[in-house]
Amino acid sequence: MKFIHLADLHIGKTVKDFSMIDDQKYILDQVVETVKRENIDAVLISGDVYDRTVPPESAVHLFDDFIFNLSQIPTKVFVISGNHDSDERLNFGSRIFADKEIFFCTKYDGKLYKRTFKDEYGPVNFYLLPFVKASQVRHFHPEEQIDNYDQAVRTIIKNSDINPEERNIILSHQFVAGKTGVISLGGSESLATASVGLVEQIGYDCFDDFDYVALGHIHKAQRVGRDEVRYAGAPLKYHSDEVNDDKSMPIITLNKKGDLNIELRQLKPLHDMRRIKGTLKQLLAPENVQNPEDYIFVTLTDNDPVNDAMNIIRQTYPNTMQIRYENDHTKEIAMVDPSKLAEMRSFPELISDFYRQMYQTDISDEEMAIMNKIAGKVGIVNEAD
Template sequence: MRLLHTSDWHLGRSFHRVSLLDAQRAFLDHLVTVVREEDVDAVLVAGDVYDRAVPPLSAVELYDSVLHALADCGVPTVMISGNHDSARRLGVGAGLLGRSGVHLRTDPAACDRPVVLRDAHGEVAVYGIPYLEPALVRDTLGAERADHPSVLGAAADRIRADLATRPPGTRSVVLAHAFVTGAAPSDSERDISTGGVASVPAVLFAGFDYTALGHLHGCQTVADRIRYSGSPLAYSFSEEHHRKSMWLVDLAADGTVDARRADTPVPRPLARLRGRLDDLLADPAHDAHTGSWVEAVLTDPVRPYEPMAALAERFPHILSLGFEPDERPGDGAASYAGRLAGRDDRQIAEDFVRHVRGSDPDAHESGLLRDALDAVRAAATAAERD
């Protein structure tokens, strides 16, 4: 059985205020072409179909058009909700869509109810684990704690229990939207840390023939049977060197996996340039980036006059401009952006306490900050679902 694994479409998202609607439409057209030309038997979409819980009409229209195209191909599609999606909104009409071969899995309680596909070698049970907000699904799944490893582990155990009741030789595929330990994130994913824990161990997916992951935007292999497809388009300059693609996964009769990448269209390459203004304008090494979306960071000790206008003459598609002056003697102050780089919400809150009070928060205070952030995140997710 040949599976096409994709995720993180983020329909409705822009790139530094530039609309990506046409690029997303081109990707979805390409996806349908790959389905037809590669004789795909099923499409797996591992979450973050939309960029936000209430997407713009143009994004909904794109979603509607690709569902019709996939249904016309006669190829089953299994899709889960991600942390950017409103699970309840995405799941509307799931029963009716299922009759057309589009199977939406947005209810955590139903994660152990597979879509059963068949080929010449028997059955393939495809399970969908939608994004799990720990505080909201702990009781539903009977998890020990309200954190990502516990709730995802509980969901995986439910799936194993169901799989054990199925005919011998049944192959298993699991879709999940999570941050697996050891995988590489980028700047464009939303933080999902809860209780100070954002990642889950890959061992949670042991025993499944293939796990199709979503959430991280870089295509990568966690293990031979556990992979991220990544986003089909770049959504931050941190993805400058990403090769955007989908996975074509051949699942053999014995559950052996053979995977290869199917590249996706690139609307425009990305370039991150750094240096003094005069150097960026004159250096011939930058000629290759005149057609790229550009992020420039100027290191001039004194901010130049109207640098954006000057840079736009050479780089017509420049989208972002930052300033990080070369450090002058006696000046050890880092930029605000630099101080925040690589720090999560909890660390930033603790840094603020340290800055205001002059001392680190104690363990009790750190716990209060963590619980407050978890409560805000859970409330926001609950509001999106409503």
Template sequence: MRILHTSDWHLGRSFHRESLLAGQAAFVDHLVETVRAERVDVVAVAGDVYDRALPPVDAVALLDDALARLRAAGARVVLISGNHDSALRLRFGSALFEAAGVHVRAAPDRSWEPVVVDDVAFYGIPYLEPELVRAAWELPDRSHTAAISYAMERVRASSARHRASVVLSHCFVTGGQASDSERDISVGGVAHVPLPAFDGVDYVALGHLHGRQRMSETVRYSGSPLAYSFSEAGQLKGSWLVALDPGAPAGSVVDVEFVTAPVPRPIGRLRGELEELLTLPGYDSFEDHWLHVTLTDAVRPKSAMDRLRARFPHTLALAFDPVGAAPAAQPVRLSGRPEAEVALDFVREVRGEPAAPDEEDLLRQAIEASRVKETMA
């Protein structure tokens, strides 16, 4: 059996206000092609299908298209809800989907209800909010470990009746490396689930963390198909292709291969003085990237973003970290001082140099106009 493990599609997400829908559609095309080329039997989607509980209509349309095409390509689909999804909305129509070969597990009490394909049992454990299952499951404490352990105990009891078992779970396993784009799921400061909680099954397809990671040979994160923050620069995106042989004497998982996904636009981080970034040929390869740029000029350059975009048109974020900057100034007196003096001090502090004469005139005019409007009101 061949399983394609993917997760964290976050359909409907944008990247610094740039739409990612075209890139997500290209990833769906890639998935369908992989299913056909590799003769994939089951596509396992480990949560965060959408980016928010009420997704935009074009994201819903893309998921509808993806599921129909994956089934037409010959794969069954097992899909769970993540912490970004609305479990109730995602499982709408799931009984009908089940008959069509698309198996949605978004209700906690269905976590140990298997989807059986050729005597391989697939268990979908959706994102479990501990507070929502604590009373019903009589958990000993309000933690992700308690919730996952309860579900896995029942999964192991059920999986004993099958030749092999696969678990999908959306959680933070201890030792995983987070990115800036994941939503915090801490409960009382405890977000992690220990790796041994997943003992006793043949493969665990994890979702939630956006970088691909191998927690063990048989417990892995596929990561997100696209980069959703600049902290993911340099990450290889894609899915795990898992070959499973229930009759293998040394364990059912016989091979795991990473299938890389297409990159609609690479992302990167640049750091340096503005003139160097604008002139050095070593930065040519970044001209088509979405960029986060940190300028180290001692004095903050004027019109920095416009000048950067002349060479790097896809610059999305700009930060300043001046090298050799003077220590932060001591607090200054504000009470009783003219507004213009306070504002000009602020400009000097932020920029590292005083406002130009025309800027000072404009600032004084704005303050005066504001005062007049306030008086007339």
């Protein structure tokens, strides 16, 4: 059996006001072509189908096309919801789609969703675990100790009927970490970083009974703990921090139990996303201009600000997403430590500047006397000053 693992499609996403919809269509068409050409038996989509709980019409239209195109090929489709999806909306029509071997699981209902299919080596069990929070799982298993996401997922797995002798595949959309606990983020995940690594983190070993774990949530493709526990990553670069990431989709060939092969198939984007750096003159010199239609993050090194830089650059690179400067001035600013700046100035100087900023007028002697008195009381300045 052969299957493709996708995740974090974020259909309908905009990056710096650029709609990604044409880029997403281009990628999803590649998936359909691959499924057709290589007789792929199943497509696994591990959550964050959409970028928002209420996706724009163009996004719903594209996903509808994608699902329809897959339904015309003899392949199965498995979809779980991610934290960006609305479980109810993504669930629309799912009971009807199941007749076409398109299986959605968007809400954990107390029992791990399972579908079993047979190939020449016997049964293959597909388990679908949509994004869950600890509180949701606690609701169904009040007798269990569930204080964090790790305990929540372990409880779900413990309460299911996994037969480790058979071949088991699971789709999950969670923050799963390996032995070291280190996960490299893409940049476009919009995770609550304060909670990452604490309550949300799940140890990869809770999936030990699974032959392949198709993860979604983290946008940078990577294995977690072992090769078969894997984030597919978002299929496109959605953030300037992802310009150097390789975008691929795992194609998994599952033979008999214990015999599995993973190929990372490169995805070709409609537009690449990349950074360019130099003076305006260098960047616009015809010999330096390549693939001008790419999504571009520009770093200008000119010492003098360029008037109307965005319009000028967009005449050559129409999909310029952002311009920032890196020159002698910005370096100078970066070298000054703002906290030191404050240390070098007296309290009256700082408060006068602040007052001027707020009220566009100078502080009066009377007001300054009041501020000095308060500052003395709270111990910012010596009261004798």
